[in-house]
Amino acid sequence: MKSTPTVRADAARNRESLLAAAEQEFAERGLSASVADIARRAGVAKGTVFRHFATKEDLIASIVCAHIAALTEAARRLSDAADPGTALLEFLTIAADQRQQHDLTFLQSASESDPRVTEVRDELHSALGTLVGRAHQSGAIRSDVTETDVFLLMCAPVHVVENLAAPKPLLWKRYLAIIFDGLRPEGAHPLPQPAPELA
Amino acid sequence: MKSTPTVRADAARNRESLLAAAEQEFAERGLSASVADIARRAGVAKGTVFRHFATKEDLIASIVCAHIAALTEAARRLSDAADPGTALLEFLTIAADQRQQHDLTFLQSASESDPRVTEVRDELHSALGTLVGRAHQSGAIRSDVTETDVFLLMCAPVHVVENLAAPKPLLWKRYLAIIFDGLRPEGAHPLPQPAPELA
Amino acid sequence: MKSTPTVRADAARNRESLLAAAEQEFAERGLSASVADIARRAGVAKGTVFRHFATKEDLIASIVCAHIAALTEAARRLSDAADPGTALLEFLTIAADQRQQHDLTFLQSASESDPRVTEVRDELHSALGTLVGRAHQSGAIRSDVTETDVFLLMCAPVHVVENLAAPKPLLWKRYLAIIFDGLRPEGAHPLPQPAPELA
Amino acid sequence: MKSTPTVRADAARNRESLLAAAEQEFAERGLSASVADIARRAGVAKGTVFRHFATKEDLIASIVCAHIAALTEAARRLSDAADPGTALLEFLTIAADQRQQHDLTFLQSASESDPRVTEVRDELHSALGTLVGRAHQSGAIRSDVTETDVFLLMCAPVHVVENLAAPKPLLWKRYLAIIFDGLRPEGAHPLPQPAPELA
DNA sequence: CATGAATGAGTGTTCATTCAT
DNA sequence: CATGAATGAACACTCATTCAT
Numbered sequence: 001m002k003s004t005p006t007v008r009a010d011a012a013r014n015r016e017s018l019l020a021a022a023e024q025e026f027a028e029r030g031l032s033a034s035v036a037d038i039a040r041r042a043g044v045a046k047g048t049v050f051r052h053f054a055t056k057e058d059l060i061a062s063i064v065c066a067h068i069a070a071l072t073e074a075a076r077r078l079s080d081a082a083d084p085g086t087a088l089l090e091f092l093t094i095a096a097d098q099r100q101q102h103d104l105t106f107l108q109s110a111s112e113s114d115p116r117v118t119e120v121r122d123e124l125h126s127a128l129g130t131l132v133g134r135a136h137q138s139g140a141i142r143s144d145v146t147e148t149d150v151f152l153l154m155c156a157p158v159h160v161v162e163n164l165a166a167p168k169p170l171l172w173k174r175y176l177a178i179i180f181d182g183l184r185p186e187g188a189h190p191l192p193q194p195a196p197e198l199a
Numbered sequence: 200m201k202s203t204p205t206v207r208a209d210a211a212r213n214r215e216s217l218l219a220a221a222e223q224e225f226a227e228r229g230l231s232a233s234v235a236d237i238a239r240r241a242g243v244a245k246g247t248v249f250r251h252f253a254t255k256e257d258l259i260a261s262i263v264c265a266h267i268a269a270l271t272e273a274a275r276r277l278s279d280a281a282d283p284g285t286a287l288l289e290f291l292t293i294a295a296d297q298r299q300q301h302d303l304t305f306l307q308s309a310s311e312s313d314p315r316v317t318e319v320r321d322e323l324h325s326a327l328g329t330l331v332g333r334a335h336q337s338g339a340i341r342s343d344v345t346e347t348d349v350f351l352l353m354c355a356p357v358h359v360v361e362n363l364a365a366p367k368p369l370l371w372k373r374y375l376a377i378i379f380d381g382l383r384p385e386g387a388h389p390l391p392q393p394a395p396e397l398a
Numbered sequence: 399m400k401s402t403p404t405v406r407a408d409a410a411r412n413r414e415s416l417l418a419a420a421e422q423e424f425a426e427r428g429l430s431a432s433v434a435d436i437a438r439r440a441g442v443a444k445g446t447v448f449r450h451f452a453t454k455e456d457l458i459a460s461i462v463c464a465h466i467a468a469l470t471e472a473a474r475r476l477s478d479a480a481d482p483g484t485a486l487l488e489f490l491t492i493a494a495d496q497r498q499q500h501d502l503t504f505l506q507s508a509s510e511s512d513p514r515v516t517e518v519r520d521e522l523h524s525a526l527g528t529l530v531g532r533a534h535q536s537g538a539i540r541s542d543v544t545e546t547d548v549f550l551l552m553c554a555p556v557h558v559v560e561n562l563a564a565p566k567p568l569l570w571k572r573y574l575a576i577i578f579d580g581l582r583p584e585g586a587h588p589l590p591q592p593a594p595e596l597a
Numbered sequence: 598m599k600s601t602p603t604v605r606a607d608a609a610r611n612r613e614s615l616l617a618a619a620e621q622e623f624a625e626r627g628l629s630a631s632v633a634d635i636a637r638r639a640g641v642a643k644g645t646v647f648r649h650f651a652t653k654e655d656l657i658a659s660i661v662c663a664h665i666a667a668l669t670e671a672a673r674r675l676s677d678a679a680d681p682g683t684a685l686l687e688f689l690t691i692a693a694d695q696r697q698q699h700d701l702t703f704l705q706s707a708s709e710s711d712p713r714v715t716e717v718r719d720e721l722h723s724a725l726g727t728l729v730g731r732a733h734q735s736g737a738i739r740s741d742v743t744e745t746d747v748f749l750l751m752c753a754p755v756h757v758v759e760n761l762a763a764p765k766p767l768l769w770k771r772y773l774a775i776i777f778d779g780l781r782p783e784g785a786h787p788l789p790q791p792a793p794e795l796a
Numbered sequence: 797c798a799t800g801a802a803t804g805a806g807t808g809t810t811c812a813t814t815c816a817t
Numbered sequence: 818c819a820t821g822a823a824t825g826a827a828c829a830c831t832c833a834t835t836c837a838t
Contacts, residue, residue: 008822010816010817010822010823011821011822011823014822014823030230030308032230032231032807034806034807034808035807035808035809036806036807036808044823044824045823045824045825046808046809046824046825047809047810047811047823047824047825047826048822048823048824049808049809050808050809050810051821051822051823051824052822054809055808055809056807056808056809105362106305108362109361109362112364145377149373149374149377152359152360152362152363152374153359153374153377155358155359155362156355156358156359156374156378159354159355159358160351160352160354160355161351162308163307163308163350163351163354164351164395164397165311165317165397166397168392168395170391170392171392171395173391173392174348174390174391174392174393174394175348175351175352175355177388177389177390177391178344178348178352178378178381178382178390179355179377179378179381180381180388181380181381181386181387181388182377182378182379182380182381182382183377183381184386185386186385186386187380187383187384187385187386188380189376189379189380190376191373191376191377192369192372192373192376193367193369193370193372193373194373195373196363196367196370198363198364198365209797210797213798231832233831233832233833234832234833234834235831235832235833243798243799244798244799244800245799245800245833245834246798246799246800246834246835246836247797247798247799248833249833249834249835250797250798254833254834255832255833255834408818409818412819429629430629430811432810432811432812433811433812433813434810434811434812442819442820443819443820443821444812444813444820444821445813445814445815445819445820445821446818446819446820447812448812448813448814449818449819453812453813454811454812454813504703506760507627507759507760510762516762543775547771547772547775549760550757550758550760550761550772551757551772551775553756553757553760554753554756554757554772554776557752557753557756558749558750558752558753559749560706561702561705561706561749561752562749562793562795563709563795564795566790566793568789568790569790569793571789571790572746572788572789572790572791572792573746573749573750573753575786575787575788575789576742576746576750576776576779576780576788577753577775577776577779578779578786579778579779579784579785579786580775580776580777580778580779580780581775581779582784583784584783584784585778585781585782585783585784586778587774587777587778588774589771589774589775590767590770590771590774591765591767591768591770591771592771593771594761594765594768596761596762596763605801607801607802607837607838608800608801608802611801611802629828631827631828631829632828632829632830633827633828633829641802641803642802642803642804643803643804643829643830644801644802644803644804644805644830644831644832645801645802645803646830647829647830647831648800648801648802648803649801651830652829652830653828653829653830
C-alpha cells in the first residue's frame, strides 16, 4: 500500500536534480548541451537521464512545460488583482524575471512540436486572456493589443538584454518599461499588421 | 602586384559563394548546419571552406560582420535624412527586415567573442549615435533613451515573431510599431534602470 | 518439504510465463529481443527475469533445451512405430513443424557452449540413433547415412524456406520431401565425406 | 585528367580492406559485430567506415551483393558446359564452398530490403534459370524442381554443417551430395507443396 | 590552391545486469 | 521473493578539422 513511495523518493530526487542540472547546463551551453554533461552535473549516470526522460527532446519539453506552467500559475494568481494594469505589468515582470534566471528561450522553439508543450501553452494563453481583457476594460493598455501580442512580447525584454556581452542582471526592467509604454493607450499609433492568432 | 589578381578572382568568388551558402544553410538548419552541407551548397570541397575560414566559428563571425556592416551603411545613409524620427524608424525597419529574411540571430551570440565582430559592432554603434542624437534633437524620441537602447531593441521585433510556430513574414512590423511607440516621448514613464554602456 | 510448494507454484508459473514470452519475443524480434520486453510480455519485472535465469544467454539456453527435449520425446514415442521409414519421416516432420512455428534457429548457435544444451542434445542424439537404426534395418534409408546426418539435416527444410521474403508456412514440406528423397536408397550416389561424429 | 586515380588508389584499398575485415568480423561475431571492431581490423578509423558505407546496413548489403554477384558470374560461366547435370552440381559446389569460407547467411536476411541486393539476386535467379533449364532437358534433375528451389537449397549444405560445434571444413560436400541426390529423377516421390515464386 | 579521404572525439540512445528497497 | 531504479559499457553514427595528393 505504501511500499513504493520510499523508492520513489530517490527517483523523484533524481528527476528534480536532472531537471535542475539540465536547466543550468542548457543556460550555459545552449541547446547543444550534452546529455552526458547534464548527467554528470546531476550526479547520476547517463542511463538515468533516459530512465526519466525518454529523449533529450523530452527532457527539454519537460523543462519548458515547467516554466510555462509556473507562468500560468502566476497569471491566474494575478487575474483578480485590484489594478488590472499593474497586474499585467507584474505578470510581465515575473515572466521576464523567470527568463532572466536561465535563458531558455531557445528551448521553447526546440520543443514546439511536443503536444505537452502546446497544451500547457494554451493554458497560459487563456490565463493571459483574462489578464489582458481586464487591462483593456480598465483602459490600462491600448485596445488594439491582444493577449497573443502580450504572449509574444513576454520574452522580449530579456532577449534584448542578452545581446550585451557583460551580463546586467536587472537591465531587462528598462526594456520591459519601454515596451510596456508601447502598450499603453497614450500616444499609440495605429498598428500596421493585424494581431496573429494562436501562439 | 600583377600575379595574384586572376587567382584572387576565383578565390574571392568562392568566398562569396561560401558566405551566401552558409547564410542560407544556417537560416534553414540553425547553428548546427554542417560545414559539409555548406560546402556542397557553395559547390566547393569541404577543405576549401577551411582555406577561407579557419574555423566554423570564423565563418559565422564573417557572416555576422557582413550583416552588421550592412546595417552600419544603412545607418550612415540615413544620418542626414530630413526627418530624424522617420529616419530612425526607417533604420529599425531595415534592420528588422534584414533579420527577417534570414533568421541568424542565433549566430550573433555564437560569435560574441570574436574581435572583428565587436569592432564592426562599435562602428554600427557610433553610426547609430548620430541617428539617435538627431532624433533626440527633433523630439521624435524620448530623451532618456540612448543609442545603445536602440541597438539592443533593434532585433526584438523579429525575435518576438519567431516564437510563433507558423511563420508570418510581415508580423514583425506590428511589434516594431509597438516598440517604437514605447520610444516616443508621449506617455513615457520613467525608466527603472540606467541605460547600459557599450554593446 | 512443505514450506516451499506454494511459493514455488508462483515461481514456477513465472518461469513458464517467461519462457513463453521469451520464445515469442525472440521469434518476433530475433536474438536482439530485449530482456525488458520479455519481462513486460510475461507481466513481471525485469529483475524477476534474472532471478530465474542468471543471464540472457541462460534464458536462451533454457528455451533451446525445452525445444530439444520435446524433440527427444517425439523421437522416443516414434521409436516403436510399425513402419520405421514413416516414423523417421514423421519425426523430421515434427521437428520442422516445431521450428517453423517459432523460428528460433538463431538461438541454437547462441547457446552452443552451454553444457545443459549439449547434454540434452546428446539425449536426442541417442533417441535418434534408435530411429535411424530401425530405418536402416527396414531399408527405408540408405545405409551410408547416420543418425548424426539426420540430426544435422533436421533443421534444413525450415532454414531453406527462411530465405524467402514472403513467409510460406507450409513450404518446408516441399524441401523436407526433397531431402528425404535424398536419404532414400534408390538412386543414391556415394557420399564424398565420412559421416561426422557427435553433434 | 589523371589526377584523381592516385588518391582513389588509397581509398579503394581502404574500401577493400573494410569489406574483407567486415566479412571476417561478421563471420566470427555474427550480425552484431561492431563497426568499431571492423574498422580496427581493417586498420582504419571508425569514421572511415561511414565514409565508404553510409550505414552498417549498407556495408552488409555491399558484402551480400559481392557474394551474390560472384555466384551469378559462376552460374553464367557454367551455363554452356557440356554436361548440364554436372554443371549444376558444380555451381552448387561453388556456392557452398563460397559460403563455407565465411558463414554470412544471416547477412542475407538482414539485407533483404536493400534494392541493390534484390536486383543482384534477380540476376542470379535468371542465370540459375538457364542452368536448371538445361539440367531439366538433359534429364539430370527431376522435372518438378525449379530454379527457385535450387536457389533456396543452395545454402543448405553449409548451414547444416554449422550446427556442428567442431568445424569440419569439407563436410558440406556430404550434405550437398545427399541433397543433390534428392534432386535427381531416380526414386523421386511427388512433392507435397508447389514450388514458390520469386526468391 | 583545391580536393576529399581520413580522423577521432563526441552525440544520443540502448540494454544486460546489479541491488536497495 | 519481486520490484524497478540505477548503472555504465557499448553502439551506430556525425562532424569539425587535418593533410597527403
